[in-house]
Amino acid sequence: MPDTTKGKPVRKTKKRLPRSAYSREELVEIFSRFRQERPAPKGELMHVNPFTLVVAVALSAQATDIGVNRATKDLFKVADTPQKMLALGEEKVGEHIRTIGLWRNKARNVIALSRKLVDDFGGEVPQTREELVTLPGVGRKTANVVLSMAFGIPTMAVDTHILRLGNRMRLAPAKTPDDVETILMRIIPEEFLYHAHHWLILHGRYTCVARKPRCEACIIADLCKSREKTCDIPAPIVPIVDQEIPI
Numbered sequence: 001m002p003d004t005t006k007g008k009p010v011r012k013t014k015k016r017l018p019r020s021a022y023s024r025e026e027l028v029e030i031f032s033r034f035r036q037e038r039p040a041p042k043g044e045l046m047h048v049n050p051f052t053l054v055v056a057v058a059l060s061a062q063a064t065d066i067g068v069n070r071a072t073k074d075l076f077k078v079a080d081t082p083q084k085m086l087a088l089g090e091e092k093v094g095e096h097i098r099t100i101g102l103w104r105n106k107a108r109n110v111i112a113l114s115r116k117l118v119d120d121f122g123g124e125v126p127q128t129r130e131e132l133v134t135l136p137g138v139g140r141k142t143a144n145v146v147l148s149m150a151f152g153i154p155t156m157a158v159d160t161h162i163l164r165l166g167n168r169m170r171l172a173p174a175k176t177p178d179d180v181e182t183i184l185m186r187i188i189p190e191e192f193l194y195h196a197h198h199w200l201i202l203h204g205r206y207t208c209v210a211r212k213p214r215c216e217a218c219i220i221a222d223l224c225k226s227r228e229k230t231c232d233i234p235a236p237i238v239p240i241v242d243q244e245i246p247i
């Protein structure tokens, strides 16, 4: 049934968002090259199951993946389930993650989210965004990462790298992560959608870096429409088959 106001049907319109500077053909070419370079891209947060992934992503806010991996290496050896995390307790969790920014809050959240998983979800990580964001310390970005990496659902978790790339490249020129996410989910051709999140993060982390993009090392330099780019010649594609997790 359509919504009505005084008997007139009200159309639900899509939010108007800025347009990407790229045509579908250009997007296919860009993501084809990313796929050639990294046929099986992975996230760089170490985890052993959906629960440890939720914890690692929650810990990664305002911290580097390497810093989180160093802290969780030993933590996950002793606590890889919500029950074990609760048994370990907030103080001990805090000792493991003391090298990460905001560690006190994060230790509290890890315990609180473990308790909620045990109390409300039978100790299992839920598989919907609506349920995931009810966990303490878990926002939309964390939920998207978990849906994609743990459950194989295509999502676009917009972190600082994707927000920057969306605007710098004019791929998804918008101010908020939510709007960048919506634009990217609309424009990325479906065949690339599942891996697109990791391709963009890794491109932002290693090539289109924050301070000064490494355009001379960029495999899409000829296609890029950034006003900041310093080179038009694409770097040769060297496939990276075994991606290492940094520790």
Ligand code: SF4
Pocket (backbone or CB within 6 Å): 168, 169, 207, 208, 209, 213, 214, 215, 218, 219, 220, 221, 222, 224, 225, 226, 228, 229, 230, 231
């Ligand atoms: S050409 Fe430069 S600005 Fe454009 S995507 Fe590549 S590294 Fe980034």
